[in-house]
Amino acid sequence: MTRKERKEAKKREKKRLKAKRARNKEFARVTYVFVGLFLVLLGYIGYFQVKESQDIIRSPYNARQNSNAKRVTRGMIVDKNGNVLAKTDTAADGSETREYPYGNAFAHVVGYNVQGKSGIESLGNYDLLTSDENFLIKLKNEFQDKKNMGNTVVTTLDADLQEAAYQALGDKKGAVVAMEPKTGKILAMVSKPDFDPNAVEENWNSLSSDTNSVLLNRxxxxxxxxxxxxxxxxxxxxxxxxxxxxxxxxxxxxxxxxxxxxxxxxxxxxxxxxxxxxxxxxxxxxxxxxxxxxxxxxxxxxxxxxxxxxxxxxxxxxxxxxxxxxxxxxxxxxxxxxxxxxxxxxxxxxxxxxxxxxxxxxxxxxxxxxxxxxxxxxxxxxxxxxxxxxxxxxxxxxxxxxxxxxxxxxxxxxxxxxxxxxxxxxxxxxxxxxxxxxxxxxxxxxxxxxxxxxxxxxxxxxxxxxxxxxxxxxxxxxxxxxxx
Known part of the structure; x- marks a missing residue:
């Protein structure tokens, strides 16, 4: 190979190496972009798991809850002393009715479970439709084609204090909040005018159009x-x-x-x-x-x-x-x-x-x-x-x-x-x-x-x-x- 040919070969090699380096740089940039996007995705997944997932899972609008309701009887809501504020009654034919033993007194804070959900019925929706019963009990229910009982939400509310606040407000419009300053526990929350949570479905049209905003938690x-x-x-x-x-x-x-x-x-x-x-x-x-x-x-x-x-x-x-x-x-x-x-x-x-x-x-x-x-x-x-x-x-x-x-x-x-x-x-x-x-x-x-x-x-x-x-x-x- 002549000197001239060797020079030409070196030039070609330099150009090849330069083009290769350029391609490598371009590849590196693309790699960095994808690595960055991957890290952002990982960060979001972590944030979602810590901050957002429970809100989405617990949402009453999450379709997953409908499938849970087919397998789980909605659990109870009780006050701090175990008094039942909401429960599900099951008839002989398997039909279920949500019952609120205290009627209007807890209407806004406990809420309702038809026409959407409100109050603690919405807040505790996921837990109420989740059953953490013993495995053997679940297995027995499975064989007997029975629904599992949902978890119980134990609230900070005090039924006696709630009723006292409800009675004290009488027939006046207004609201009461009672809480423990040292713990943050809410013991009572009353809003008036109120409604009967046992009759929300049949009265929905009148409740939702009420000029006194009866559904509003004042x-x-x-x-x-x-x-x-x-x-x-x-x-x-x-x-x-x-x-x-x-x-x-x-x-x-x-x-x-x-x-x-x-x-x-x-x-x-x-x-x-x-x-x-x-x-x-x-x-x-x-x-x-x-x-x-x-x-x-x-x-x-x-x-x-x-x-x-x-x-x-x-x-x-x-x-x-x-x-x-x-x-x-x-x-x-x-x-x-x-x-x-x-x-x-x-x-x-x-x-x-x-x-x-x-x-x-x-x-x-x-x-x-x-x-x-x-x-x-x-x-x-x-x-x-x-x-x-x-x-x-x-x-x-x-x-x-x-x-x-x-x-x-x-x-x-x-x-x-x-x-x-x-x-x-x-x-x-x-x-x-x-x-x-x-x-x-x-x-x-x-x-x-x-x-x-x-x-x-x-x-x-x-x-x-x-x-x-x-x-x-x-x-x-x-x-x-x-x-x-």
């Missing part, structure tokens, strides 16, 4: 102006902006006017010289309007968000997000109205129960829950709910001070009906106007019992009470029942 989905119960949030913000808050003093003359807006204390009452504790105890609108004028709207909004306004709420049931709209563009009238719980602020009774629970528990909100455990039909525990902290809504010092001020509401303020009982109590009453007619209002109460070591938190609203009913009286009946 406890978690109702949206109301919080009225004076919101003053605990205003109080928190004032304490944060004013380290010397204990020196606050204001002379209440029964009304306050600013920027053409005039605000009165309830029934025009003149409270005279009040400090911060008195302002909350007497629910002095003019004092809190004065406080509202002094607050930084941006900081106030941040505090509201920290106590879960405009935020996701920890809830096993469908809920409505609360809203706090105050910002830097707000006029003085809006600032005053917002500080006393009117204006555009909207909240649910459930959310106010969460805020009160945090105050009762040193600022720490425990994650609320309704299902305590799941057992098989023979009573063996399959799984239990772990108690866990959800979020620190405020410092322990802030919670302690607000709790002390709330105690004064009972000791000598607007909730004095709770003083002198076998238990101690702290709370905040509220009156929320819902019309230009000042005589029309909702009645609120939030509070706790056994103040030194709070055991029970209650949140109550009575819609359109219009001065004829007080939520604090409903709360008293619930506290009385708890300590009876």
């Amino acid at each position: 406890a978690t989905q109702g949206q109301y102006a919080p009225g004076s119960t919101f003053k605990v949030v205003t109080l928190l913000e004032f304490m944060r902006e004013n380290p010397d808050y204990s020196s606050y003093s204001y002379n209440c003359t029964g009304s306050i006017e600013n920027s053409g807006i005039k605000i009165h204390c309830y029934n025009g009452h003149v409270h005279g010289q009040v400090n911060l504790q008195d302002s909350l105890a007497y629910s002095c609108n003019t004092s809190f309007s004065n406080i509202g004028l002094s607050l930084d709207p941006s900081k106030f909004k941040k505090t509201a968000e920290e106590v879960l306004f405009d935020s996701k709420l920890p809830s096993d049931l469908p809920y409505s997000k609360s809203s706090f709209t105050l910002d830097g563009s707000a006029g003085n009238g809006t600032k005053m109205m917002t500080a006393m719980g009117q204006g555009e602020t909207q909240v649910s009774p459930y959310h106010m129960a969460l805020i009160t629970s945090a105050i009762a528990n040193g600022g720490k909100l425990m994650k609320p829950y309704l299902v305590d455990k799941v057992t098989n039909a023979s009573g063996a525990v399959m799984k239990e709910t772990d108690q866990e902290e959800y979020k620190q809504l405020m410092t322990e010092e802030e919670a302690s001070q607000i709790k002390e001020y709330m105690k004064s509401v009972v000791d000598y303020g607007t909730a004095s009906v709770l003083s002198g009982q076998s238990y101690t109590a702290a709370g905040k009453t509220g009156t929320a106007e819902y019309s230009s007619d000042k005589e029309k209002d909702h009645s609120w109460f939030i509070g706790m019992s056994n103040v030194e070591d709070p055991e029970l938190v209650v949140s109550v609203i009575i819609e359109s009470s219009d001065g004829t009913a007080k939520a604090v009286n409903v709360a008293k009946e619930i506290f009385d029942s708890y300590y009876r």
Whole structure:
């Protein structure tokens, strides 16, 4: 081979190697892309297994549940003491009927199992249609062509307390939430108007078109102006902006006017010289309007968000997000109205129960829950709910001070009906106007019992009470029942 031929051969070899390297680089890029996609897929599968799978499996719209229902008799739902809240009756011909022994009392929280599902019937759907019975029992049922019994969902609900709350609310529209602040267990949840879960199928057309929104769970989905119960949030913000808050003093003359807006204390009452504790105890609108004028709207909004306004709420049931709209563009009238719980602020009774629970528990909100455990039909525990902290809504010092001020509401303020009982109590009453007619209002109460070591938190609203009913009286009946 001549020198020239050797040079040409080397050139060709270089070109070949260069082309090969280019192809290798292209192949490597494609490989990296596929490896990346594979890793993303693995990550999603892991996320799905941890975060999403149970929600999809448990969904009442999952077709898999229909096949389970052919082999498994839907399990029971019971309260914390084993009282049956929902069960399946099987007739001689094999037809099944879902029965709710307590009728309307648990309508919204336990829910229904026809025309879709709601409440705990939806929340526990997968477990209720899963049978973890002993293998031999399953084998015996298989040979006898019998369905296996589904698991039992043991709730945190207390049937006695639920019935007390249901009776206390009477025929009024409204809602009640009762929970343990130290654990997050929901003991009672009532919403009115209610319905009979035993007759949902035959009454579906009238229920679904009812003008009073009878199917709406007002406890978690109702949206109301919080009225004076919101003053605990205003109080928190004032304490944060004013380290010397204990020196606050204001002379209440029964009304306050600013920027053409005039605000009165309830029934025009003149409270005279009040400090911060008195302002909350007497629910002095003019004092809190004065406080509202002094607050930084941006900081106030941040505090509201920290106590879960405009935020996701920890809830096993469908809920409505609360809203706090105050910002830097707000006029003085809006600032005053917002500080006393009117204006555009909207909240649910459930959310106010969460805020009160945090105050009762040193600022720490425990994650609320309704299902305590799941057992098989023979009573063996399959799984239990772990108690866990959800979020620190405020410092322990802030919670302690607000709790002390709330105690004064009972000791000598607007909730004095709770003083002198076998238990101690702290709370905040509220009156929320819902019309230009000042005589029309909702009645609120939030509070706790056994103040030194709070055991029970209650949140109550009575819609359109219009001065004829007080939520604090409903709360008293619930506290009385708890300590009876």
